Amino acid sequence: MWRRRTGGGARRSPEAAQAAERAEPAAPVRPAEPPALTIDALGRKCPIPIIMLAERINQVATGGVVAVLADDPAAFTDVPAWCRLKSHEHVGSYELPQGGWSIHVRRNY
Amino acid sequence: MAYLDAASTEPLHPAARDALLAAIDAGWADPARLYGTARRAQMLLERARAEVAELIGARPDEVSFTSSGTQAVHLGVLGTLAGRRRAGTRLVAGAVEHSSVLHAGEVHERAGGEVELVGVSRTGRVDAGAFAEAVARPGTALACLQTANHEVGTLQPVEEAARACREAGVPLLVDAAQSAGRMPLPEGWSVLTASAHKWGGPAGVGVLAVRKGVRWRSPLPEDERERRRVPGFENVPAIVAAVAALRARAEEAETESRRLSALVDRIRAEVPLLVPDVEVVGAPVLRLPHIVTFSCMYVEGEALLTELDKAGFAVSSGSSCTASTLRPSHVLEAMGVLTHGNVRVSLPRGVSEDDIDRFLAVLPDIVRRIRSSLGVH
Structure with missing residues (x-):
């Protein structure tokens, strides 16, 4: 779709992120730290993935990582936005081979 | 309405x-x-x-x-x-x-x-x-x-x-x-x-x-x-x-824009106080006089529009569930803000302050009801 995207860029769209990963193979594509909990929200529309994350994040210890598996394009933007609003850390979003993302969140408190 | x-x-x-x-x-x-x-x-x-x-x-x-x-x-x-x-x-x-x-x-x-x-x-x-x-x-x-x-x-x-x-x-x-x-x-x-x-x-x-x-x-x-x-x-x-x-419009713009902008300021200030887990998005000062947009966590934009319509308010949303494309608004995506539970309120010329009072009065309960229907309390 779009060839390039520059500047600002609070967040990138899924297409832009995919394009960037194609263009920059050096970008991390695998998580450094295995998640302590995986939430399967594949096939679920927003806000359900966020609700599942909010319900279950306290099941990991402070500092632990939760992976949210989601394929609704809204989740790609909404999980990091939720982290910012709730003062948790968005560690990264990693593409799944079957489509969608594994979105990693660190519990900060 | x-x-x-x-x-x-x-x-x-x-x-x-x-x-x-x-x-x-x-x-x-x-x-x-x-x-x-x-x-x-x-x-x-x-x-x-x-x-x-x-x-x-x-x-x-x-x-x-x-x-x-x-x-x-x-x-x-x-x-x-x-x-x-x-x-x-x-x-x-x-x-x-x-x-x-x-x-x-x-x-x-x-x-x-x-x-x-x-x-x-x-x-x-x-x-x-x-x-x-x-x-x-x-x-x-x-x-x-x-x-x-x-x-x-x-x-x-x-x-x-x-x-x-x-x-x-x-x-x-x-x-x-x-x-x-x-x-x-x-x-x-x-x-x-x-x-x-x-x-x-x-x-x-x-x-x-x-x-x-x-x-x-x-x-x-x-x-x-x-x-x-x-x-x-x-x-x-x-x-x-x-x-x-x-x-x-050019003749009345200065006066009316100032009035609408004050109403937008009110909505921007009061919505986060009335409704928990809300993000008001967009620039607070360098903005148009008549538009205010916010997103309510844990709420579907479509449900919000439907309930507001039943309560007599016509607003719009950039949430994906309200779009024919099933994608959230490219604007909210590019900003990196919540895309679900999104409401855009945009004030027409001559809108009454009573309408804004009523909107602010009905919104908290509507959001609470939708959240509880999704099991969020």
Whole structure:
């Protein structure tokens, strides 16, 4: 779709992120730290993935990582936005081979 | 019903209604013909053109009327790219432009051109430095920037963009659809587009102004209408009404914009106090007077619109569940803000403070009910 995207860029769209990963193979594509909990929200529309994350994040210890598996394009933007609003850390979003993302969140408190 | 969706379309201004009824009788004939009734239609059309030109800071021969704001953008973007083909094939635009700009960009890409989108801050304001750098790269044929964002109300750095474009010798298309008739228009544009139904004129009238000296070639088959810029028979009565509305809005804009802006400030301040887990998005100060957008965590935008409609409020949303594409708004995505549970409130001229009081009174319970239906307490 779009060839390039520059500047600002609070967040990138899924297409832009995919394009960037194609263009920059050096970008991390695998998580450094295995998640302590995986939430399967594949096939679920927003806000359900966020609700599942909010319900279950306290099941990991402070500092632990939760992976949210989601394929609704809204989740790609909404999980990091939720982290910012709730003062948790968005560690990264990693593409799944079957489509969608594994979105990693660190519990900060 | 309280109508709070002026950013989609502004109700017809009373001045436009009067002008429309008069012009339907006086201006129905073909302005391209030479008999009396035709000359009268032509006179009405040219008077309207001269008035718009004065209101937007252009010369009458720079102004054409289109059949919509979208058509004005399509012709402005593709016509300038065609006219500038020898200079290059790159189109630079803000990432949060109206879909008409992005769709014209897709056509340009399919024809072998290049599109570069410049990112925005968390508030939706285009990064002026990155925009200037993109414009200055060799091969840039055209740059596009809206005066203000249609979904979150944030004003864009048009002055800085115009300066960068002037230095690089690149024409700048300014899409003024959301601000025309509400705020003074910026200077420094090469091509200006606007849409009459956004300022209280009738639907079916757009404005395309191309500065003298800007190379432009029609991307459509040409005819003799509108100085060969816009093919097809002009809707003279609607154009006359559109201009009457713009003139009326320009006269009342300062007072009414201040009043609406104070109501927006109230909504921005009170919604986060009344409803837990809400993010108000868009710039708090450098913004349009009439638009405020917020997102409610753990709520579907569609459910929110439906419940607000039942309670008598017409608003709109950028959430994916309310879009035919099943994708969230590209504006909210580019800003990196919550896309679900999104509500855009946009105030029409004359909206009463009572309506805002009632909106703020019903919203907390509606959000609470939707959340509890999803098991969130």
